[in-house]
Amino acid sequence: MRLTAINFYVIHMPLVTPFSTHLETVKNRESIIIEIIDQDGRKGYGEVVAFSSPWYTEETVKTCYHMLTDFFIPFLMKKEIREAKDIYPLLSNFKGNPMAKAGLEMAFWDLQAKQMNISLSKLLGGTASTIPAGVVVGAKSIEETLEQIEQHLLNGYQRVKIKISPENDLKLVSAIRKVYPHLSLMADANSAYTLRDMDRLKALDEYGLLMIEQPLDANDIIHHATLQKELQTPICLDESIVTFQDAKHAIQLGSCQVINIKIGRVGGVWTAKQIHDLCLEKNLEVWCGGMLEFGVSRAHNIALASLPGFTIPGDISSSNRYWTEDITLPEVKVEKGSISVPSGTGIGFEINENRLKQVTVATERFSFS
Incomplete structure (x- = not known):
């Protein structure tokens, strides 16, 4: 995989609707788009999904930019890269920073699929031609949450995720169940609870939730195992699963019944697949x-x-759920509750060059000799 250049585009765009959790309200989204170019002019694209502040994990857009420009890219420029799955082990000597690593590795997967003239889905072993679409609601009030749920169901989404904390959980879930008793509903706590809240969490069992995501500390799998033994509702681990070993240990301990896989959180496509x-x-x-x-x-x-x-x-919504205009073409659309899996080469989407230029606030280029 001989490269001629790597380009960075730091982009910034307001969300259509602010997204709120008990930790943060996100109104504007910043990111880094990574473009790698091979000797034949083919381009692969990745995206750094860290937030501007360290509310979800310790990484931010600025820390990722630093790690990528000062360490990862200069290191990889000296290495022979045969295929995309080489990136993760090559960068393993650098501690942490999975979102920075993932953004770069994604671009190599896209490029490899394009070089092989197949879709990324096929390269990974995907079998589905469509995937079911879920949506997450991050609103500040019960009324606003119900309004958003109604609109999302009209748009065909098959599953809704809400954000909960000890301050709103029972009132919010109860209010939703009164209106939507059969809705496929899950709750994301983003580590808002401790084992002292055991009874409060057990009280949620009666509402038939699909799962409770990450109720306890982001670094924990031990207490989650204790909690799962007491709950009827499946626990889903999110922030606790950063590596393959984390997933292996959580399964061995019985810490959860479901795992949320995010490419950025686990350091790339290869680890996500494993x-x-x-x-x-x-x-x-x-x-x-x-x-x-x-x-x-x-x-x-x-x-x-x-x-x-x-x-x-999954939390894979239509592009217009978040953006007035996305940076890719065609925009992702949910139709009858599902999203089509592209059959074209690579990720199956083209970059909207005009839109990318409009929202780019900084660029950087690395040229290979």
């Missing part, structure tokens, strides 16, 4: 989580979610 394969082998359900992405990362998520273990609708 975690998927492990869960498929162990009969553990998986689904593809979202990070308020732009079109490049959304396209990678679609390819990943086409693998056979992804049976739960």
Whole structure:
């Protein structure tokens, strides 16, 4: 995979609707789009999905930019890269920073699929031609949440995820169930609870939730195992699963019944696929989580979610759910509750060059000799 250049586009765009959790309200989204170019002029694209502030994980757009420009790219420029799955082990000597690594690795997967003249889905072993679409609601009030749910159901989404904390959980879930008793509903806690909240979490069992995502600390799998033994509702781990070993240990301990796989959180496509394969082998359900992405990362998520273990609708929404105009063409659309998996080469989407130029606030280029 001989490259001639790597280009960075730091982009900034307002969300159509602010996204709120108990940790942060996101009104504007910043990211880094990575473009790699091979000797034949083919281009592969990746996206850094870290946020501007460290509310979800410790990484930010600025820390990712620093790691990529000062360490990862200069290091890789000296190495021979045969295929995309080489990137993760090559960068393993650098501690942490999975979102920075993933953004770069994504671009290599897109490029490899284009070089092989196949779709990224096919390269990964995907089998689905369409994937079920879910959506996450991050609103500040019960009224606003119900309004958003109604609109999303009209748009065909098959599953809704809400954000909960001890301040709103029972009131919010109860209000939703009164209006939508049979809705496929899951709740994401983003580590808002401790084991002292055991009774409060057990009280949610009566509402028939699909799962409770990451109720306890982001670094924990031990207490989650204790909690899962007491709950009827499946626990889904998100922030706790950063590596393949994390997933393996969580399964061994019985810390969860579901794992949310995010390419950025686990350091890239290759690790995401390995975690998927492990869960498929162990009969553990998986689904593809979202990070308020732009079109490049959304396209990678679609390819990943086409693998056979992804049976739960993921957080892969239509582009217009977040953006007045995305940076990829065609924009992702949910039709009758599903999203089509592209059959074209690579990620199957083109870059909207005019839109990318409009939202780019900084660029950088690395040329290979």
